[in-house]
C-alpha cells in the first residue's frame with residue numbers, strides 16, 4: 308500500500324520556481340524573496356494564491372521556492 312496519493316505533497320522548489328515565473332509577474336513586478344521574512348510570505352502567498360487562481364500545490368511549491376531563496 309503506497310502512501311495516500313491524494314495527500315498534499317510538500318512544496319517542490321524546482322516546480323515552485325517555474326510557477327513563480329509563470330504566475331507572479333502577471334499583475335506586478337517580480338517581488339524579491341528577501342523583501343519579506345519567511346513567516347510573512349506565508350499569508351502573502353495565500354492571498355496571492357486567490358488572486359492568481361493557483362492550486363494549493365502550486366502555492367505550496369511557490370512558498371517553498373521563496374523560502375529557499377531569501
Ligand code: HEC
Pocket residue numbers: 327330331332333334335338351352355356358359369
Ligand atoms: C491577478 C493579479 C495578481 C497575481 C497573479 C499576483 N499578484 Fe501579487 N498583488 C496583486 C495586487 C493587486 C497586489 C496589491 C494589493 C493587494 O495586496 O491585494 C499584490 C501585492 C503583492 C505583494 C505585496 C504584499 C504586501 O503586503 O506588500 C506581494 C509580495 C505579492 N503581491 C506577491 C505575489 C506573488 C508571490 C505572486 C504569485 C504567487 C503574485 N503576487 C501574483 C495582484 C496579483
